[in-house]
Amino acid sequence: MQETIKKDIINILRKVIPIIRKEDVFGLKELSNHIIHDASIFQDKDSILIAIVVYSLSKIIARSEGKTDEWDKAKDPIIKEIERAHTFLQNGKDDEYRDKIKKLLRNIGKMDKGLQLYIQDIFERARIIKGAKLYEHGISIGRVADFLGISQWELMSYVGKTKIVDRYIEEVIPVTIRLDHAKKLFKI
Numbered sequence: 001m002q003e004t005i006k007k008d009i010i011n012i013l014r015k016v017i018p019i020i021r022k023e024d025v026f027g028l029k030e031l032s033n034h035i036i037h038d039a040s041i042f043q044d045k046d047s048i049l050i051a052i053v054v055y056s057l058s059k060i061i062a063r064s065e066g067k068t069d070e071w072d073k074a075k076d077p078i079i080k081e082i083e084r085a086h087t088f089l090q091n092g093k094d095d096e097y098r099d100k101i102k103k104l105l106r107n108i109g110k111m112d113k114g115l116q117l118y119i120q121d122i123f124e125r126a127r128i129i130k131g132a133k134l135y136e137h138g139i140s141i142g143r144v145a146d147f148l149g150i151s152q153w154e155l156m157s158y159v160g161k162t163k164i165v166d167r168y169i170e171e172v173i174p175v176t177i178r179l180d181h182a183k184k185l186f187k188i
Contacts, residue, residue, distance in 0.1 A: 001046055001094050008035065009050055013086040016054055017079055020061070023071075028058030036133045048147060049101060051130050078104060128158045135159055 001009075012035050019027040032055040035047050057078070064071035085100035131144045132155065141159070145152040182188075 002044070005044055005047055006089060006094075009046060010086060010089050012050060012054065013082055013089065016057075017082055017086075020057060020075065020079055020082070023061050025058045025062045028054050028061065032058065032130070033133065036130055036137075045147065046098070048130065048134075052127055053101065053104060055130060128154055131155045132159050 012031050016028065016031055019031065032051045035051040035054065061071065081100055081104040085097050085104065088094075088096040088100055127148045127150050131148050131150060134144045134147070135141055135155065139147075141152050141155055145155050
């Protein structure tokens, strides 16, 4: 793992624990968006995976309001796995870190039988949403889809429902202005 990415993930893991304890959904989404910036620059799986984990936790916490039993049972084991992953990464044990992240994902899946389908759906949506963010940062649809293990069709369908593409269309200079500019350049 590149040192810059490692430092950023260590920082995210350090910040995520108190945010989970406070059940700050917005804070978790902000952290997820921050790490997706690294993923768009370095195009690495570790950044993408941690962004999806953090985003998924934000969705689970948001959904668990009023149903505290399931979340209360899962919160401490999730925090412990994050702390262990943080320690492994700080000590340069990248493979052990990745194992802890996998265990974290399993713990999230074990929260409650009734929530398992919802959690699976959250991970699917998180991959698509974070994939759209990567696309917005300039990585091709094909590369993002391959990276996240989702179909290009799913990703294009989601991107088409957002205003990501519209932003670039609005920035296009009208043909008449471009033509006038070309005429001035070539003194026509």
